[in-house]
Amino acid sequence: MVKILIANATIVTLSKKHDLIINGGYVFISDGVIKAVGSGEVPEELQYPELLISGRGRLVIPGVSSGYTKVTTYPLRHVLPFLTKERVYEYLSTLSRSDVYYSAVLAFTDMLYRGVTSSMVSDIYLDDIARAANDVGIPVVLASPINIGLRDYDPYHELKLIMQRWHGRVENIYGGVTVYGDLKEVDLDEFQDVKVFVVGANDLERLKELDRSKIVVVDPPKEPPEGLDVIRTYNTLSMWRPFQGFGVGDNITYDIFDMLRFLLRSGHSSLDLLFSATSSTSTMIGLDGMNCIEEGKKANIIIYNFSEPPAWPLIPSVEAITNAVVGGQLRVESVIVGDNVLVDGGEVLSVGSDLIKKATARLEGMIRSFIK
DSSP, X not given: OOEEEEEEEEEEOOOSSSOSEEEEEEEEEETTEEEEEEESSOOGGGSOOSEEEEOTTEEEEEOEEEEEEOOTTGXXXXXXXXXXHHHHHHHHHHOOHHHHHHHHHHHHXXXXXXXXXXXXXXXXXXXXXXXXXXXXXXXXXXXXXXXXXXXXXXXXXXXXXXXXXXXXXXXXXXXXXXXXXXXGGSOGGGGTTSEEEEESOSOOGGGGGSOGGGEEEESOSSOOOTTOEEEEOGGGGGGOOTTOEEOOBTOSSOOHHHHHHHHHHTTOOHHHHHXXXXXXXXXXTXXXXXXXXXXXXXXXXXXEEOSSTTTOOOOOSXXXXXXXXXXXXXXXXXEEETXXXXXXXXXXXXXXXXHHHHHHHHHHHHHHHHHO
């Protein structure tokens, strides 16, 4: 049982049980769960952790979540806007399970550097993506694309693997289903035990008949019926409304904060944006057990260093802090998920340089051959 104490920090809790911002506060984590949050002097019984993190000049916030993510196309992200759907499918058809594992490791590592600490992934070979997520330490919901239409790929088999090997058996890895386009092609009633992500569908009236707590709509081209959870990627970002979630999809940058900065410049509230990127998105995809900083929640924490530029100064007001986080292009100093410190001093600890080198070496030649 690992005990972690963050002391004398400024904390954005996004919790209904605590003040929105706690100055001179502490967070005590035991066995991956937040046991105490408060301000002032740390109670004596909490003063002897295995790991003590000084919060002086630091800002602590909940981790950001991506509600819709592709990882197999991560190596192609710089050229993806110029590729047709047929070319992308051609690329996917050449990937082995090992290729997918290494692509996922690189994508998840990139996301951690940017403060994206949990994700929904809709992709092929989810069993291997689960292995990558487990190795990197990032919580994921893995939604099998049921009607992807990729030759020689069986999405139902992959869903079965996730449910039998991972869902409910390995901490922080869960199964789900993605449906693309025409809802008439799939019987949604057969997926009552998992989250169903509906991507780009026009006919959303049918969803009124289903359990809305299990449905998440991604990039609807028009406003969906009231009560449905919505995730926006770059494709429909201009349609975003407060409390709708965010997903990086397979954009050039796997950075949720890039999306937030765009909307901040469009006049949206930085607090609304931060709440949606953290609490709203993680709750929508089924990770509500880590959607804020309060007792009983799993630890899911980003720490920023405000003692020096680019973050400095740390002004103790809601507007100043949320503007700095959303619009300031800050460097992530530390990430804690459960009882694991995944990032420290700006470096990802859960993935060694040897694995990164192996992944890039394996994929680079294949990418160059594909795009030449």
